[in-house]
Amino acid sequence: MTGSAGKLRSFITDIFLPNRCPFCGKFITWDSLICEQCDKTVTKANIEICRRCGKRKCICGNNINYDMAFASFFYNEKPVRSSIYRFKTIGDTNIAEYAAEDIVSFMEKENIPKPDIIIPVPMGRKKRRKRGFNQAELFAGCIGKRLCIPVNKNILYKSDTKDEQHNYGRDIREKRVKGLFMAEEADLSGMTVMICDDVMTTGATINECSRILKDLGAGYVISAVCAVTELE
Numbered sequence: 236m237t238g239s240a241g242k243l244r245s246f247i248t249d250i251f252l253p254n255r256c257p258f259c260g261k262f263i264t265w266d267s268l269i270c271e272q273c274d275k276t277v278t279k280a281n282i283e284i285c286r287r288c289g290k291r292k293c294i295c296g297n298n299i300n301y302d303m304a305f306a307s308f309f310y311n312e313k314p315v316r317s318s319i320y321r322f323k324t325i326g327d328t329n330i331a332e333y334a335a336e337d338i339v340s341f342m343e344k345e346n347i348p349k350p351d352i353i354i355p356v357p358m359g360r361k362k363r364r365k366r367g368f369n370q371a372e373l374f375a376g377c378i379g380k381r382l383c384i385p386v387n388k389n390i391l392y393k394s395d396t397k398d399e400q401h402n403y404g405r406d407i408r409e410k411r412v413k414g415l416f417m418a419e420e421a422d423l424s425g426m427t428v429m430i431c432d433d434v435m436t437t438g439a440t441i442n443e444c445s446r447i448l449k450d451l452g453a454g455y456v457i458s459a460v461c462a463v464t465e466l467e
């Protein structure tokens with residue numbers, strides 16, 4: 236939701252549910268995204284990352300299957316990490332709402348065409364049942380409502396059988412991620428698809444999902460994450 240309807244909604248929400256800074260939790264006015272203090276200290280990633288691969292230290296030399304990337308913050312910064320932690324564990328969407336607002340205004344500023352469909356990076360069924368939500372889906376919803384674009388969580392799915400892939404480098408993760416994600420039969424011919432996740436680490440997950448989306452016919456894939464990790 237953008238424009239006056241969105242503003243009115245924020246204003247009304249503020250009366251009942253005061254707006255908080257996603258990083259320090261301080262109360263802020265209904266029309267701000269972040270408190271003044273954090274605005275000065277938390278780095279805005281979108282102006283620093285490579286628009287193609289989404290990394291500050293460009294990895295475009297690797298096989299990148301997506302065409303454009305957005306990330307609002309750097310995961311390595313402590314306030315960002317704790318904000319993502321609250322998002323993942325208790326579903327506190329503050330950071331997701333702010334990242335969605337940031338990415339959408341960035342896209343408008345750069346005249347980037349709206350995607351036709353938004354697809355979240357899926358979570359294994361067992362894990363989703365246990366957690367009760369998939370944060371990538373929540374983030375996709377935050378962007379979808381602002382762009383008025385449908386979110387489809389039924390095209391990609393993730394196998395339950397393979398274990399998680401934390402703490403591996405890009406090469407290992409690229410191998411491990413193969414076969415982890417699958418797709419329902421769908422025709423995305425010529426579509427611009429936005430793939431959403433909470434955090435991009437090596438980029439292997441988004442890259443693999445983008446490969447599958449292109450196999451389904453997607454013409455252009457835009458990656459959008461709340462935060463991106465800086466790798467050594």
Ligand SMILES: [Zn+2]
Pocket residue numbers: 256257258259260261269270271272273274
């Ligand atoms: Zn703050």
Ligand SMILES: [Zn+2]
Pocket residue numbers: 285286287288289290292293294295
């Ligand atoms: Zn790059």
